[in-house]
Amino acid sequence: MNAVIHEEHHHEGPPTGYKRWLYSTNHKDIGTMYLIFALVMLFLGGGMAMLIRAELYMPGLQIINPDLYNNLVTDHALIMVFGLVMPAAAGMANWMIPMMIGAPDMALPRMNNMSFWLLPAAAILLVLSLVVQFIPGTGVPVNTGWTLYPPLSVQVGLGMDLLIFSVHLLGISSIMASINIVTTILNMRAPGMPMMKMPLFVWSWFFTGLLLIIIMPVLAGGVTMLLFDRHFGTSFFDAAGGGDPVLFQHLFWFFGHPEVYVLLLPSIGVLGLVIPTFARKPLFGYKPLVYFMGFLFALGLVVWAHHQYTIGMSLGVTMYFMIGTILISIPVGLMIFNFIFTMWRGSMTFETPMLFAIAIILMFSFAGVTGVMLAVVPADLQYHDSYFVVAHFHYALIPGAVFGLYAGVFYWLPKWTGHMYDEKLGKIFFWWTTLSFNLTFFPQHFSGLAGMPRRIIDYNIQYIEFNQISSIGAFAFGLSHLLFLYIIIKTVKGGEKAPDKPWEGSQIGTPGLEWTLPSPPPFHSFSTPPEIK
Amino acid sequence: MLKPKAVLAALVSLLLFIFAGTAFADYQLNLPQPAAPLPQQIYDLHMLTTQIATIIMIVIIAVVVFAIFKFRKSKNYDADQNFHESAFGTWSWILVPIIVLAIDLTIAGSASDALHQIEDYSKKSDVTIKVIGSQWKWTYEYMDDDIRVVSNMLSEEEAGDDYLRAVDNPLVLPVNKRIRLLHTATDVIHAWWVPEIAYKKDAIPGYINETWTNITKEGTYRGQCAEICGTGHAYMPIVVEAVSQEKYEAWKAEKKLAMANALAEASADKTWTKDELMSKGEVIYNTNCAACHQVAGEGVPGVFPALAGSKIAIGDKAGHIDIVLNGTAGTAMSAWGTQLNDLEMAAVITYERNAWGNNTNDTVQPADIKSARK
Numbered sequence: 087m088n089a090v091i092h093e094e095h096h097h098e099g100p101p102t103g104y105k106r107w108l109y110s111t112n113h114k115d116i117g118t119m120y121l122i123f124a125l126v127m128l129f130l131g132g133g134m135a136m137l138i139r140a141e142l143y144m145p146g147l148q149i150i151n152p153d154l155y156n157n158l159v160t161d162h163a164l165i166m167v168f169g170l171v172m173p174a175a176a177g178m179a180n181w182m183i184p185m186m187i188g189a190p191d192m193a194l195p196r197m198n199n200m201s202f203w204l205l206p207a208a209a210i211l212l213v214l215s216l217v218v219q220f221i222p223g224t225g226v227p228v229n230t231g232w233t234l235y236p237p238l239s240v241q242v243g244l245g246m247d248l249l250i251f252s253v254h255l256l257g258i259s260s261i262m263a264s265i266n267i268v269t270t271i272l273n274m275r276a277p278g279m280p281m282m283k284m285p286l287f288v289w290s291w292f293f294t295g296l297l298l299i300i301i302m303p304v305l306a307g308g309v310t311m312l313l314f315d316r317h318f319g320t321s322f323f324d325a326a327g328g329g330d331p332v333l334f335q336h337l338f339w340f341f342g343h344p345e346v347y348v349l350l351l352p353s354i355g356v357l358g359l360v361i362p363t364f365a366r367k368p369l370f371g372y373k374p375l376v377y378f379m380g381f382l383f384a385l386g387l388v389v390w391a392h393h394q395y396t397i398g399m400s401l402g403v404t405m406y407f408m409i410g411t412i413l414i415s416i417p418v419g420l421m422i423f424n425f426i427f428t429m430w431r432g433s434m435t436f437e438t439p440m441l442f443a444i445a446i447i448l449m450f451s452f453a454g455v456t457g458v459m460l461a462v463v464p465a466d467l468q469y470h471d472s473y474f475v476v477a478h479f480h481y482a483l484i485p486g487a488v489f490g491l492y493a494g495v496f497y498w499l500p501k502w503t504g505h506m507y508d509e510k511l512g513k514i515f516f517w518w519t520t521l522s523f524n525l526t527f528f529p530q531h532f533s534g535l536a537g538m539p540r541r542i543i544d545y546n547i548q549y550i551e552f553n554q555i556s557s558i559g560a561f562a563f564g565l566s567h568l569l570f571l572y573i574i575i576k577t578v579k580g581g582e583k584a585p586d587k588p589w590e591g592s593q594i595g596t597p598g599l600e601w602t603l604p605s606p607p608p609f610h611s612f613s614t615p616p617e618i619k
Numbered sequence: 620m621l622k623p624k625a626v627l628a629a630l631v632s633l634l635l636f637i638f639a640g641t642a643f644a645d646y647q648l649n650l651p652q653p654a655a656p657l658p659q660q661i662y663d664l665h666m667l668t669t670q671i672a673t674i675i676m677i678v679i680i681a682v683v684v685f686a687i688f689k690f691r692k693s694k695n696y697d698a699d700q701n702f703h704e705s706a707f708g709t710w711s712w713i714l715v716p717i718i719v720l721a722i723d724l725t726i727a728g729s730a731s732d733a734l735h736q737i738e739d740y741s742k743k744s745d746v747t748i749k750v751i752g753s754q755w756k757w758t759y760e761y762m763d764d765d766i767r768v769v770s771n772m773l774s775e776e777e778a779g780d781d782y783l784r785a786v787d788n789p790l791v792l793p794v795n796k797r798i799r800l801l802h803t804a805t806d807v808i809h810a811w812w813v814p815e816i817a818y819k820k821d822a823i824p825g826y827i828n829e830t831w832t833n834i835t836k837e838g839t840y841r842g843q844c845a846e847i848c849g850t851g852h853a854y855m856p857i858v859v860e861a862v863s864q865e866k867y868e869a870w871k872a873e874k875k876l877a878m879a880n881a882l883a884e885a886s887a888d889k890t891w892t893k894d895e896l897m898s899k900g901e902v903i904y905n906t907n908c909a910a911c912h913q914v915a916g917e918g919v920p921g922v923f924p925a926l927a928g929s930k931i932a933i934g935d936k937a938g939h940i941d942i943v944l945n946g947t948a949g950t951a952m953s954a955w956g957t958q959l960n961d962l963e964m965a966a967v968i969t970y971e972r973n974a975w976g977n978n979t980n981d982t983v984q985p986a987d988i989k990s991a992r993k
Contacts, residue, residue: 145783151919152850226951231847237824238807238849241950325825331808332823365690367698374712396810396821396846398828401738408730412723419719420712426682427711431699433692444683451679455672462668462726464661464733467818468650471810471845536647537814539845542853546783548647594700 100609108203111195112609113180116202118502120177121495123205125571127169130213132564134162139526139560142553145545153219155543156229157245161216163232164249167349168256169212171483173205174491175352176263179291181502183267185607186285186598188276188616193269201262204255211252215245231541233342234309236323236334240316247316250309257302264295264302271295276599278618282376285598286358286369289376290351293383297348300387301341308337332397339390347386349483351379353490354421357443360493361425362595364440365432369595371424382417385410395466404463411461418454422447428595437589438512442493445520446485453481456531471541474534480527492519492570499577500584504606507577515573518566525559654836654861655816660733668726675722737818740829744799746792752802752809752822752844754951755851755910758958759790762801766874769958771906772854784841787906789858793867794834802828806953807849813842813859821846834861849951850919851910885962885985893969893982900970903963908971911951916975923951927975936972936981940991943968956992961985 100106100115110116138158141149150158180198184191192198219227225243239246271284271292284292312334314320321327323334362369369375389410391399399407425447434440456478460466469475499507529552534540538549545553584605587593593601599616600607653659690696702708749760759768770786772778778785792798802811804822812819820828834840844855862870905914911923916932918925926932931939943964946954955964968983 152853153919156847156850156852226849229847229849235808235847238847241807241849325823331825365698366692367700368703370703370708371712372703378712396819397823398820398826401734404734404738405731408734409727412727413720415723416716416719420715422679423711423715426679426686427702427708429683429686429690431696431702432686432690433696433698434687434690435692436687444687447683448680452676455675458723458726459665459668459672462664462730464730464737464818465665465668467737467820468658468661468665468814470819471812471847532648535650537651537812537842539812539843541847542843544783544853547780 109199111191111199113184113192113195113198114607114609114611116192116198117177117180117182119202120173120180120205123202123209124170124174124177124491125574127165127173127209128567129571131162131165131170132567134158134165135560136564138162139557141543142545143557144554145547145550147544150543152543153227153229156231156541157216157219157227159541160228160230160232160234160249161212164212164253165209166483167232167345168253168260169205169209171349171487171491172260175291175294175349175487176201176260176267178287178352178356178491178494178498179263179267182498182598182600183270183288183291184274185600185603185611186288187271187274187279188599188612188618189270189274190610190612192266193274194266197262198266201259201266204259204262208252208255208259211248211255215248215252218245218248219243233335233338234312235338236312236315236331239312240323247313250313253309254306257306260298261302264298267291268295268299276612276615276618279597279599282373283597283618285355285596286372286375287352287355287598289379290355290358293379294348294351297344297351297383297386301344301348304337305341308334308341311337332394335394335397336391339393340387343390343393344386346479346482347382349487350490351382353446353487353494354379356490356494356497357425357446359596359598360439360443360497361428363497363589363593364437364443365429365434365595366592367428367432367595369424370427370430371420374420375424378417378420382414385414385417389414392461392466395463396470408461408463412458414461415454415458422451422454435589435592437496437509438507438516439493439497441513441516442489442496445516446489446493449481449485449489449520449524453478453486456481469534471539472534473530473538473540476540477527477530477534480530484523484527489519495574498600499574500588501600501603501605501607503578503581504584504604505577505579505581506584506588507573507581511569511573511576515566515569518569519563522559522562522566526556526563527559529553529555529559651815653815654838654840655832655834657733657737657832658815658818660736661818664729664733667729671722671726737830740799740831742797744831745796747799747801748790748792749801749803750790750811750822751805752811752848752855753805753953754807754849755844755855756907757786757790757811757844757855757857761871764871764875766871766878768874769907770858772856772910781841783853784843784856784858786856786858789839789860791860791862791867791870792834793864794837794861796864797831797833800830800832802830806951808846809844809848809855810846811842811857812845813840813857815840816859816861819845834859837861837863850923854910881962882960885960888986890984890986891962891965891982893973893980896966896969896982897973899963900966900968901974903959903967904970904974907955907959908967916971916977926971927977929977932971933977933979936968936983936987937991939968939972940964940983940988944988944991961988961992964988 215228218224226241228242228245228249230239311322315323321329323329323331391407392411460469496512533549533552538545586604587601650662653662747762749762751758757770768788770788773785773787775782802820802822804824809822810819816834817832820830838861840859842857912918912926916927944956946952962985965983965985965988972979972981
């Protein structure tokens with residue numbers, strides 16, 4: 087298996103200087119850029135969260151005004167979704183998928199370059215939409231929340247136009263990245279790797295890519311209609327002109343709900359590698375996992391209106407969306423079950439990626455059961471738009487997506503850099519983030535049930551205790567990421583040399599080819615298709 | 620290598636910490652105790668799903684913790700490389716959907732009952748209220764009685780501990796009557812939510828949504844706008860006073876009398892003095908306009924224009940009347956012509972033209988408004 091990769095002499099090394107990065111068509115370099123971009127956005131979006139929690143530490147207005155607060159709430163969500171999770175997952179896909187399936191590179195390397203370089207442009211527009219409010223005469227800041235519901239978003243000033251163009255660029259970028267990944271998976275597999283032998287991470291990105299190709303154009307269409315309503319006298323979303331404000335909500339959530347799976351699936355894929363590795367045995371129920379992932383993909387596309395139970399749909403439609411949503415617990419339940427039984431009768435060790443994986447199983451299950459609670463329409467009419475929802479989706483997205491990415495970072499850092507990360511610091515980071523995360527978001531279930539609506543800058547004094555616990559937790563959570571940054575920098579700079587198969591070669595249960603390559607892998611991974619025994 | 624015992628101790632102390640902080644104080648941990656049949660049914664449903672959720676979590680945690688302690692390399696447990704190919708491994712994928720589906724159907728069954736109750740609009744209502752959300756206040760129209768109540772947030776000084784959940788004019792409703800609530804909005808989407816007596820339904824401009832309730836207990840119930848509606852989203856509280864039928868009738872009579880008096884006063888062909896208009900205008904301004912334009916008329920730079928020294932407030936009278944009467948399309952400035960009567964309009968415009976150094980010395984009379992309305 088190892089023989090093929092040593093014929094490197096006729097290849098040139100990487101180009102030097104800025105050209106290596108700006109003109110890059112190399113999947114590893116582009117993957118690295120995606121990951122660095124995501125890391126920058128993590129601190130930007132995290133900084134916004136810190137401001138939000140600092141403002142909410144006490145009732146009353148202390149630091150920021152209501153419009154800036156609403157704008158931060160909006161941009162925190164957009165940056166974390168489009169700036170952190172999607173680019174980080176795309177970065178891992180870029181790095182790992184060609185190596186896992188034995189491809190020389192991505193199928194469309196030049197498009198790969200473009201889909202990355204659209205991201206910084208989109209990020210600049212997004213940041214401009216935030217800062218433009220400080221220039222007089224630009225109107226109301228983007229105070230709508232990330233859902234951008236009209237008519238409120240029609241009232242907003244120049245910031246909304248910049249945001250719409252930013253969303254366009256983000257959409258183009260992710261559609262191109264998805265086409266690239268799906269094409270790579272379909273066409274570039276090494277001989278002897280049929281679809282049903284691909285690592286789960288590759289499968290998860292296959293479905294993620296398909297989802298993105300389906301949903302992104304709908305969002306782009308929705309925000310373009312919004313742009314036309316704002317400037318060109320159309321009234322798609324204005325009842326007074328024969329339009330319908332609720333139409334935008336349907337368009338948004340047709341994108342928005344599958345988007346949740348776009349964020350979750352790559353991390354589920356990471357779990358599908360991390361858990362077998364540290365349990366030292368093959369994945370339990372690989373086939374059902376793949377099929378149920380497909381089921382989740384299909385079901386996820388047709389349950390969007392459970393975000394809009396309060397808009398006044400007919401009884402029949404509401405029942406359909408409720409039952410469809412509750413059924414999501416079947417594929418998700420199976421995933422949790424199979425991951426737990428991958429650990430069952432294993433020979434487990436608890437390195438940082440595995441600790442994250444176990445924490446994800448527990449905390450994501452918790453998000454799952456509160457998700458079923460929220461799916462129940464009558465109960466949702468109470469929970470809707472309260473802090474209970476805020477707690478639920480942070481439990482879904484931070485363990486479900488972000489911690490999955492952290493697990494992936496620790497799992498693959500030795501492969502990427504050729505150095506082992508500092509295991510002790512990694513474990514400190516794990517306990518620090520996990521405990522502070524729970525301290526932040528667990529109390530929010532209670533403030534939500536007690537009646538605190540989300541997206542409010544000021545709250546009645548009855549909610550003060552839970553908000554203070556939340557804020558303290560959030561500051562600790564935010565601070566822990568400086569340690570994360572330090573661990574990454576330390577590992578990139580040096581450290582114990584990583585073997586080709588770290589952790590005593592415990593990757594016996596994972597079918598990917600990435601472990602046949604040295605750590606770090608050569609600039610061009612496979613120049614001839616590897617053979618799979 | 621972290622010791623499992625140390626991990627366990629850490630978890631236990633964390634749990635103790637959480638309970639020590641919450642269990643002994645009377646913090647609200649759950650949905651508030653309902654005071655109407657539908658919220659009660661929802662509350663029971665919520666308790667059912669919470670219990671199921673808790674049981675599922677306990678099972679998952681137990682299995683995972685057991686696995687962590689049993690199947691570890693440090694205890695020399697050898698990985699079973701064929702476990703996934705055993706009969707259990709091959710067929711367990713059927714097991715999970717069956718169990719999960721059974722739980723799902725239990726929940727969906729109860730939910731469906733409650734949903735049919737909620738969507739049952741067949742019975743005749745005793746009281747119909749149109750609930751109108753606008754930036755940033757609620758207006759209640761008693762459809763059978765021609766009563767209109769505008770409900771603004773009370774300031775921190777007036778509201779005390781109920782700040783952000785207290786209003787000047789609450790919605791007064793009788794107990795033990797079927798009440799029909801029609802939700803709509805004038806500008807952007809809002810959502811009316813008082814957990815004890817009524818679940819949420821969005822107030823969407825151009826739409827009318829319907830909910831119903833039947834309050835079983837007298838009392839004061841508080842809530843807040845739940846759908847983000849711009850700058851003042853946090854400042855749109857809701858207060859419902861549920862009173863007995865007798866008190867409700869008395870309140871209605873009183874309200875009607877006051878409205879008739881105000882109308883008579885406004886439509887009398889009287890010419891008001893500047894001082895009279897100024898003192899009336901100040902009150903109206905502070906309840907209706909100060910949320911955006913601020914008490915001292917300085918506005919919020921870049922968001923809400925200042926009125927002190929503004930071209931409109933010290934310029935042509937007709938232009939000023941027009942903007943207050945008809946609003947500015949596409950902004951938060953709503954058309955006050957539908958919300959204030961001629962006298963109120965005249966007073967508030969007079970106030971704006973003379974307060975905070977806008978010394979135009981103009982007075983605007985109700986007759987001016989009346990002619991501008993045509």
